Amino acid sequence: MxxxxxxxxxxxxxxxxxxxxxxxxxxxxxxxxxxxxxxxxxxxxxxxxxxxxxxxxxxxxxxxxxxxxxxxxxxxxxxxxxxxxxxxxxxxxxxxxxxxxxxxxxxxxxxxxxxxxxxxxxxxxxxxxxxxxxxxxxxxxxxxxxxxxxxxxxxxxxxxxxxxxxxxxxxxxxxxxxxxxxxxxxxxxxxxxxxxxxxxxxxKTNNNVDFAGRIVWAEAKDSHGNTIYDKDGNPVLVECFNFGKYKGRTVVDVLQHDPGYYSWIMGGDFTYNTKQVLTRIRMREI
Incomplete structure (x- = not known):
């Protein structure tokens, strides 16, 4: 074929x-x-x-x-x-x-x-x-x-x-x-x-944002913990950390409340791709 x-x-x-x-x-x-x-x-x-x-x-x-x-x-x-x-x-x-x-x-x-x-x-x-x-x-x-x-x-x-x-x-x-x-x-x-x-x-077998799976897609939640849906009825997806002390927290929320976490990852033993993805999210939000 x-x-x-x-x-x-x-x-x-x-x-x-x-x-x-x-x-x-x-x-x-x-x-x-x-x-x-x-x-x-x-x-x-x-x-x-x-x-x-x-x-x-x-x-x-x-x-x-x-x-x-x-x-x-x-x-x-x-x-x-x-x-x-x-x-x-x-x-x-x-x-x-x-x-x-x-x-x-x-x-x-x-x-x-x-x-x-x-x-x-x-x-x-x-x-x-x-x-x-x-x-x-x-x-x-x-x-x-x-x-x-x-x-x-x-x-x-x-x-x-x-x-x-x-x-x-x-x-x-x-x-x-x-x-x-x-x-x-x-x-x-x-x-x-x-x-x-x-x-x-x-x-596709996972919900990874970066290839190493340090950042994953997860359903966005409102202040009451309920899933947020778009106009077509599909869950809104946001990037979340998948490891460490901020596991389950959205990347945007962590970057806003702990800016030093970005620097820690950039200087740490993480893949270039993870650092690249995190930087793109950070620049997007700026």
Whole structure:
């Protein structure tokens, strides 16, 4: 099935030095940029993380210090990637939880304010877990009819990117009303719409404002603790802190009554993205 796109979609995957959004770095980024007319552009970069790659990561990915010692740093390729990605939506496997947040961190460390809040983020892993609850290898076998180890080399970003792209297209082919009826399934709740807004909404699994979940969306309350609704009857959502002594308090209220809390976060061991989101809220209110 051809993706129904009204702007480019970047299907991507990262290999990294670890899973810490603050401390770890990208060592490989691979992507397929799919255009609305169906044309595809592929990119694959090995990245020098400017730190030692642990043996366990080398064993997992096949990427060693020697493989990246002469490769560009992320900062050196950041502008090129930003130019390629601007105006695009993004898709990956477990990307909303890890790849997008880490990519956002790397852009900010490189001095590039890439605003992912303007992008629709489609996570084939979340779609799969909601409908079948497996991992990428199982998803590939289920939707593509092959064993992933027969078609790809495991734990390489370029290989996983290709597999994720095929899984996403396979999901759209599989979760149609016609296909579900052929399988004898009730299609209610098991049909995916070939539309990036719908896929992004279905991929979303949390109410985070920042990627790390330090700030979340919550229903606004009046002075009596009752939910406030807009003119269409939907709850009004406001940004609230999700940790520490102000957990559950709105960000705006805390910034007004304890301005020093902003400075404490800006100087603390928080992700650049969290600091960026907090600063945007602060500037908006000013």
């Amino acid at each position: 051809k993706l129904n796109l009204n702007k480019p979609l970047v299907v991507f995957d990262l290999e990294t030095t670890g899973l810490d959004l603050v401390k770890d770095r990208i060592i490989q980024i691979s992507f397929i940029k799919v255009m609305p007319n169906g044309e595809e552009e592929r990119g694959d970069y090995l990245i020098n993380p400017e730190c030692h790659i642990l043996p366990v990561i080398t064993e997992l990915t096949g990427i060693s210090d020697d493989d990246v010692k002469d490769k560009p740093t992320f900062k050196q390729v950041a502008k090129t990637l930003s130019d390629k990605f601007v105006g695009c939506d993004f898709a990956g496997f477990n990307s909303n939880h890890f790849d997008i947040p880490l990519l956002a961190e790397e852009f900010l460390r490189a001095g590039i304010d890439f605003d992912f809040s303007k992008c629709r983020l489609i996570d084939a892993c979340n779609i799969f877990k909601k409908l079948e609850r497996r991992n990428l290898a199982s998803a590939y076998k289920f939707y593509c009819g092959h064993r992933m180890e027969d078609d790809f080399e495991a734990h390489r970003a370029d290989q996983d990117t290709e597999a994720t792209y095929r899984v996403l297209m396979g999901q759209l082919d599989y979760y149609t009303e016609e296909k579900q009826r052929q399988l004898g399934e009730d299609p209610e709740g098991r049909v995916l719409t070939n539309d990036m807004d719908c896929l992004a909404a279905f991929s």
